[in-house]
Amino acid sequence: MRYLMTLALLSAGLALVQSTVSPTESALWRCRDSSGAELSGHTGADRAEEACSNRALASPGQALEMRPSSFGITATIPVATVSSPTPAPMPHPAPSSAGVPLSFNDPVYANVTSGASRITLPPGSSRTDLSIVENSGEPTIVCKGSCSLTRVRIQSREGVRCVSGNINLTWVYITATGVGSDHADGLQCYSPGSTGTVTVKNSTFKMAGATTAGYFSADNWQGSHVFENVLFEGGNHGLRIPADGGSSVSLKNVYFVRGSFRYGAYLFDAVNGRRINIEQWENVRWASWRGDELVLGDLIKQP
Template sequence: MRYLMTLLLLQIGLVIVQATVTSRRIESAELTCPDSAGAVLSSGSQADGLREACRSGPLAAPGKELVIVPAAVPDPAANWTGVPLGFNDPVYANVASGTRRIALSPDSSLTDVSIVENSGEPTITCDGSCNLTRVRIHSREGVRCISGDIKLTWVYIAATGVGDDHADGLQCYSPGSTGTVTIKNSTFKLAGATTAGYWSADNWRGSHVFENVLFEGGNHGLRIPADGGSSVSLKNVYFVRGSFRYSAFLFDAVNGRRINIAQWENVRWASWQGDKLVLGQPIPRP
């Protein structure tokens, strides 16, 4: 154990040494060295580790006190969230802008692209396996997934439904198809006439993996009925409290069963303080 020693010279000539413990919590608040006869004036479980300090240096004289101040334990919820915080997040500094919808053939990739359009049809369609990296979308309907291994990394989707729309940030739709959709470091923000930030149903049989993902707005942030996939995994997933019309997430029962929740780790409420995202209480596993 290492100690950071700060010497303070008092008017009465005594020296008090204050130490900050960085490796583990100390329960005893004060320790003193043995007197010249070897009697311990104040004891604790840390005393043996301080013998060297007592034999020499500022603690050598009897009666000097060592005050142990536990180091503050950082709150993991205060750490950087790893999601794009807006359409103009710095991660999109080098994107190429466009206004047309894109249909990706199987095994395609799309990187550093920004699309703003208002057709009401999916802005990007993945007809098979595809990779989207540093892509941002502002439209009435975000991404449509058909089948295959689909990966979204640092993707920001703002979908605003109009009139009779049932807008989704991402929808898996192709009855009988299967695949794996993996979403990392991404944000789904919905407004207007919507269904969900992420929606899969109608006998789409794949799995859904979320890591470092933020959901805000819409009827639901995340909605996957039992007929919308085989499993769902959530790690470091955040829902903006109070932004959803009905609920943050919904795993509908179909024929008496629900989708298998394979992982539920560090799923939390979140809120905005100005342009800063603040993580809140953990959400219990449903």
């Protein structure tokens, strides 16, 4: 007896063997999974495609067995694996209820790429999902002009240096520890005569050791400073901007950890009899820690 075997591919990627037999013979078509368990089956070549149901096609690693009933012949053919859908990228974890990263290992940094080298960004640059740990004593990131940092964390002796332009920090965590004769800052605006706007949102500055402030601007830097949902902890001061360090400052939902500062939560130094213009002072509060939980406390009166 002669059998004519042809190979066909079903639309779902299943390899199927069709047989031509004499009218007196019937073929039993079975669809089996990789363990050999029978998923479905039909008798008759005209119903061969029904042997593998939709349920079977949904299972990768199947094999189709063709067995003419009048002969002891069995052909088992591996089926093309049905590709699993490409998994969607992991979403960024939900931020804390306080609107700031609570630690260097906050879940918002789950997808960062780690590095150990300082970087200098030319105007128009941006960095996202970046982690840098280094100990040079020089600024870890320098923004030479307008730049954006999003979901960036830094652990070093000196955090970010802003030169000029529109500089935006969003979900940034900076922990800086000064050593020896350092005057460490989490962020410092420094370039006499330069101007710009630094906007900090949903960010934390945590300082320790020989420091000046979490955020510091002085020496005739003439720009403006905007803070919204920002936490300051540690250092001589959390926020320090003398009158020659900018034209204006705005604070909304800004928190200072009580008892963590050497001299005071903030300092707006008078220069030539004037202080920086405070354009906004809204929901500025003390904060404290209860274990890993940030607890917001009393309002701080505008100076």
